[in-house]
Amino acid sequence: MNGMALGTMACTTACILGLLARLLIGTSWALPLALLALAASIWASVRLARQNDRLSMIASPVIFGLTILWAWEMLVVGLHVPFILLPPPSAIALALVTHFGELANDFDQTVLHAVLAGYAIGCGGGFLIALAIDRSLFLQRGLTPLANMISAMPIIGIAPIAIEWFGFDWPSKAAVVVLMTIFPMLVNTRAGLQQTNPMEQDLMRSYGAGYIHTLIKLRLPAALPMIFNALKLNTTLAMIGAIVAEFFGTPTRGMGFRISVEAARMNLDIVWATIAIAALAGSSSFALIGWAERRITSWHPSFHTRSLS
Amino acid sequence: MTRIFPLATVMLALIIVWYAGAYVLNAPQAINLMDPDGPHNFWAVVQAAWNMDRPVLPTPGQIATNLAASIFGNPLFSPRNFLLQTAYTAETAVTGLAGGVVLGIFLAIGIVHSRVLDRSLMPWVITSQTIPILAIAPMVVVALGNIGLTGLVPKAAIVGYLSFFPVTVGMVKGLRSPDAMQMDLMRTYNTKKMSLFVKLRWPVAMAFLFPSLRVAASLSVTGAIVAELPTGAQVGLGARLLAGSYYGQTMMMWGALVLASLLALALIGMVRLGEFWLCQQRGGRL
Amino acid sequence: MNEQTLREPAPRNASIPNDNVIVAENLNIMFDTNDHPISALQDVNLNVQRGDFISLIGPSGCGKTTLLRAIADLTPVTSGHLRVNGMSPHTAREARAYGYVFQAPVLLPWRTVLRNVTLPLEIAGMAKSDRIACARENLALVGLKDFSMKFPWQLSGGMQQRVSIARALSFKPSLLLMDEPFGALDEITRDSLNVHLHDLWRRTGMTTIFVTHSIPEAVFLSTRIVVMSARPGRILRVIESDLPMPRSLGIRDTAAFTALAHDLREALRDGHSYD
Structure with a gap:
C-alpha cells in the first residue's frame, strides 16, 4: 500500500510539474521542470509496476501512456518539431472538436456501414461454411489449406477490383472486409470444432446423443474460445480492410479517404484525429468482444491461469 | 495423398x-x-x-498469359516489366520484415526480463495493434518525406511497424514458455540470466518464433503494397494496383494481385524452409 | 520425535563421526496463499549422514517435496536451521553441491541425449572435450552408452529418466536429491530402475534423498525411511532398515522385507488416523 501511496504522490507531482512546464514553455524554467515531471512520472510507473493489486495493474500502463502523450506534447512544442512531422496531442484534440461533423460523417461511412456490414457477413459466412463442411472430411481437407493460403495473401489488393464490381461507395469496401474476415473465421471455427477429445465424444455417444446434440452440447461450446479469437482478430482486420480499401477510391467521405486526402494536404492534425477515432473504435470493439468472451467462456483454462499469475 | x-x-x-x-x-x-x-x-x-x-x-489463363507477356515481352529493367515491380515490393517487404523482426525480438527480450517494461509497455504493444496500423501509411510516407526520407525507408518503416507485433507477442510467449520444472532445473545448476536465456529461453522460443514469422511475412507484403499507394503511384505492385484502378486496366490489377500473392507465399515458403532446417537440426521436432 | 531424528549416527557410519550432510533443526516452511498462510513443514528435525539413502514417504501434501526443494534452495525456508554440507542451502546450490532429479525427466527436446547430459557442465563453463568425456562416463553408468546421439522423444520413459539421472551426476555431486523420479513409470520399469539406482548408489556411495509414494520402493532402496504426515507437514517416524546389502529384487519376498513394509504401512496409517 505504501508503494501505491508513493506512486500516487509521484503521479500528482508529475502532473503539476507537467502543467507548470507546459504553461512556461519558451522560458528557461520549462525544460528542467519538464525533465523533473518526466522523471517523477517514470518513477511512478516503476513503483506501480511492483504492486500486484488491480488498481496498479491498470494505473501503470495508464501513467505510462500519459507520460508518452505528455512527453510528445513537450518535445514537439519545446523542440519546435515541424507540425507536418508530428502535431502535438493538443492540436489533435482540437481537430477532434473543430472537425467533429466531418469526422462523425466519416465514421458513419466507414465503421457503421462498410466495417459493420462486412464484418457481420464475413464472420457469419465463415462460421456457416465451417459448419456446412463439418460433416465432410473431404471438403475440410480441401478447403482448410486453401483458406489458410488465401489468409496469408495480401487480400487488400482486391480493393480496386471490388470497386470495379460494386462501385465507389461503401459496398465495395464491405466486400473487401468480407474477404478479409471470412477465412480466419472459417479456419478458427474448423479448428475449434476439432478441440474435443475422443473421450468426450465417447461420453456423448454413451448418452445416445446424435450429431446435432453433440454439436450443440459439446463441440460448439468447446469451439467458442477459437471462435472468439477469430472475432477479435477480425475487428482489426475489418478496420484495416475498410480504411485501406478507401485509399483506392471512394466518394468524398470515409476515414480512409480523410486520411489520404488530409495527409496530402499536410493537415496532419485531422489525420491523427481520424486515427485516434479508428484506434478508439478498434480497441473498444476488441474490449467488447473480450468482455463477451469472459462472460461466455469463463470456464476456459486460459482465464484461470490469468487470474492466478 | x-x-x-x-x-x-x-x-x-x-x-x-x-x-x-x-x-x-x-x-x-x-x-x-x-x-x-x-x-x-x-x-x-x-x-x-x-x-x-x-x-x-478475367480467366486465370488470361492473367497468366498477360503476366508472361509483361515479364518476357519487356526488358528486365523496363517499368512495364512486372518482375521489376515485384522486385521493388519484395525489397520493401524484406527490408521492413528484417527490421521488424529484430525490433520485435529485442522488445520481447526486454519485456520478459523487465517487470517494469512488461507492466507498462506490453499493454501498449497490444493496444497498438487494435489501431489499424496500415491506415497510418499515407501519413508516415508524407511525414517522413518532409524530413527528406523518401523511397525505401518510409515504406520499410511501415512494413517494420506492421511486422514487429506478431514477433513480439510470439516471442514474449515463447521466452516465457519454459515450465516451472525446467526453470528449477536450471536453478539447480546455479544458472546466470545470460546462460538461462541462451540455453533454455531462446531454444524453447523457437517453436513460437516461426509461426510469428509466418504471420509477419504475410503482413509484410500487405504492408509493402499499402505503403506504395501514397507515393504517387511510382514503383511496386501497390502502385500498379492503383494505376490499374485509375485507368481501368483490369489486367494490370489482376496481374499485380497475383504477383503480390505469389510474393507472400514465397516469403512464407522461405520461413517454412528455415523452420524445416532447424527442425532437421533438432532431430525432426521443433 | 526429536530423539528419533537427532539420534546418534548409525553404526554403519560410526567410523566417520560428525559427517552430517544435511542438518535440519526446527525447520518451518509457510506458503502464502490468497486467504491465509499454510504451514507446509512444521518443526522438522532431520540429520542425514554421508552415504545414507533416505526415503521421504507420506501422503500427498505432507511436505516431502517441499523439504527436498528447501534442501535444494528451490523453496525458501521460513524459519529454523538448515545446513547442506555445512553450508546454507543457497551457498550449497551456488557450489553445485547436489544433483537433482525431478518427477519428470525434464530433458530439453532440442538437445540430443549427450548434449542434455553436458548441459549443466556447459553452464558451469567446462571445456567441450572434458564435458563430453564426463557425460559419456555418466551415460555408461546408467547403461545408456549407445543412445547418446538419440533425441529424448526417441527414448522410452524409463530411459529418459535414466538420462536425467546421468545428468544429475554431472558435477559428481556427493548428494543426490530425487523427487519421485519413477512416479510416472509403470511398475515393471520402476522395478528395474530401482535395481539400477541401488547399484549406482552402492558403487558411488552418494548420499541420496529420495521422495516416493511407494512403500516397496522405499523399503527396497533405503537405509532409513522418514515417514511424514500432512497438514501440517511433520515427520512422524524414522524407520531404520537393516536389510542386507547388496539387495536384489528377490529380497522383496523375504520375511524381513515384508515385516519392514508392514511397519511402514502402520506408521503411514497412524499419520492418516486423525484425518
Whole structure:
C-alpha cells in the first residue's frame, strides 16, 4: 500500500510539474521542470509496476501512456518539431472538436456501414461454411489449406477490383472486409470444432446423443474460445480492410479517404484525429468482444491461469 | 495423398467456377462487342467472354498469359516489366520484415526480463495493434518525406511497424514458455540470466518464433503494397494496383494481385524452409 | 520425535563421526496463499549422514517435496536451521553441491541425449572435450552408452529418466536429491530402475534423498525411511532398515522385507488416523 501511496504522490507531482512546464514553455524554467515531471512520472510507473493489486495493474500502463502523450506534447512544442512531422496531442484534440461533423460523417461511412456490414457477413459466412463442411472430411481437407493460403495473401489488393464490381461507395469496401474476415473465421471455427477429445465424444455417444446434440452440447461450446479469437482478430482486420480499401477510391467521405486526402494536404492534425477515432473504435470493439468472451467462456483454462499469475 | 487429393479437387472446382463466372459476368459486354456479322452461337460467346481486353472477371489463363507477356515481352529493367515491380515490393517487404523482426525480438527480450517494461509497455504493444496500423501509411510516407526520407525507408518503416507485433507477442510467449520444472532445473545448476536465456529461453522460443514469422511475412507484403499507394503511384505492385484502378486496366490489377500473392507465399515458403532446417537440426521436432 | 531424528549416527557410519550432510533443526516452511498462510513443514528435525539413502514417504501434501526443494534452495525456508554440507542451502546450490532429479525427466527436446547430459557442465563453463568425456562416463553408468546421439522423444520413459539421472551426476555431486523420479513409470520399469539406482548408489556411495509414494520402493532402496504426515507437514517416524546389502529384487519376498513394509504401512496409517 505504501508503494501505491508513493506512486500516487509521484503521479500528482508529475502532473503539476507537467502543467507548470507546459504553461512556461519558451522560458528557461520549462525544460528542467519538464525533465523533473518526466522523471517523477517514470518513477511512478516503476513503483506501480511492483504492486500486484488491480488498481496498479491498470494505473501503470495508464501513467505510462500519459507520460508518452505528455512527453510528445513537450518535445514537439519545446523542440519546435515541424507540425507536418508530428502535431502535438493538443492540436489533435482540437481537430477532434473543430472537425467533429466531418469526422462523425466519416465514421458513419466507414465503421457503421462498410466495417459493420462486412464484418457481420464475413464472420457469419465463415462460421456457416465451417459448419456446412463439418460433416465432410473431404471438403475440410480441401478447403482448410486453401483458406489458410488465401489468409496469408495480401487480400487488400482486391480493393480496386471490388470497386470495379460494386462501385465507389461503401459496398465495395464491405466486400473487401468480407474477404478479409471470412477465412480466419472459417479456419478458427474448423479448428475449434476439432478441440474435443475422443473421450468426450465417447461420453456423448454413451448418452445416445446424435450429431446435432453433440454439436450443440459439446463441440460448439468447446469451439467458442477459437471462435472468439477469430472475432477479435477480425475487428482489426475489418478496420484495416475498410480504411485501406478507401485509399483506392471512394466518394468524398470515409476515414480512409480523410486520411489520404488530409495527409496530402499536410493537415496532419485531422489525420491523427481520424486515427485516434479508428484506434478508439478498434480497441473498444476488441474490449467488447473480450468482455463477451469472459462472460461466455469463463470456464476456459486460459482465464484461470490469468487470474492466478 | 489424402491431403493432396481433396485440395486438388477443390482447386479444380474453383477454376471451373472461375471460368463459368467469367462467362456469366463477361458475356453481356462480350455480346455487345462482338462482330454483328459473325456467328453468335454459344461457343463464340464463350470465346469472346474469355478473351476480352477489359473483362469484368478475367480467366486465370488470361492473367497468366498477360503476366508472361509483361515479364518476357519487356526488358528486365523496363517499368512495364512486372518482375521489376515485384522486385521493388519484395525489397520493401524484406527490408521492413528484417527490421521488424529484430525490433520485435529485442522488445520481447526486454519485456520478459523487465517487470517494469512488461507492466507498462506490453499493454501498449497490444493496444497498438487494435489501431489499424496500415491506415497510418499515407501519413508516415508524407511525414517522413518532409524530413527528406523518401523511397525505401518510409515504406520499410511501415512494413517494420506492421511486422514487429506478431514477433513480439510470439516471442514474449515463447521466452516465457519454459515450465516451472525446467526453470528449477536450471536453478539447480546455479544458472546466470545470460546462460538461462541462451540455453533454455531462446531454444524453447523457437517453436513460437516461426509461426510469428509466418504471420509477419504475410503482413509484410500487405504492408509493402499499402505503403506504395501514397507515393504517387511510382514503383511496386501497390502502385500498379492503383494505376490499374485509375485507368481501368483490369489486367494490370489482376496481374499485380497475383504477383503480390505469389510474393507472400514465397516469403512464407522461405520461413517454412528455415523452420524445416532447424527442425532437421533438432532431430525432426521443433 | 526429536530423539528419533537427532539420534546418534548409525553404526554403519560410526567410523566417520560428525559427517552430517544435511542438518535440519526446527525447520518451518509457510506458503502464502490468497486467504491465509499454510504451514507446509512444521518443526522438522532431520540429520542425514554421508552415504545414507533416505526415503521421504507420506501422503500427498505432507511436505516431502517441499523439504527436498528447501534442501535444494528451490523453496525458501521460513524459519529454523538448515545446513547442506555445512553450508546454507543457497551457498550449497551456488557450489553445485547436489544433483537433482525431478518427477519428470525434464530433458530439453532440442538437445540430443549427450548434449542434455553436458548441459549443466556447459553452464558451469567446462571445456567441450572434458564435458563430453564426463557425460559419456555418466551415460555408461546408467547403461545408456549407445543412445547418446538419440533425441529424448526417441527414448522410452524409463530411459529418459535414466538420462536425467546421468545428468544429475554431472558435477559428481556427493548428494543426490530425487523427487519421485519413477512416479510416472509403470511398475515393471520402476522395478528395474530401482535395481539400477541401488547399484549406482552402492558403487558411488552418494548420499541420496529420495521422495516416493511407494512403500516397496522405499523399503527396497533405503537405509532409513522418514515417514511424514500432512497438514501440517511433520515427520512422524524414522524407520531404520537393516536389510542386507547388496539387495536384489528377490529380497522383496523375504520375511524381513515384508515385516519392514508392514511397519511402514502402520506408521503411514497412524499419520492418516486423525484425518
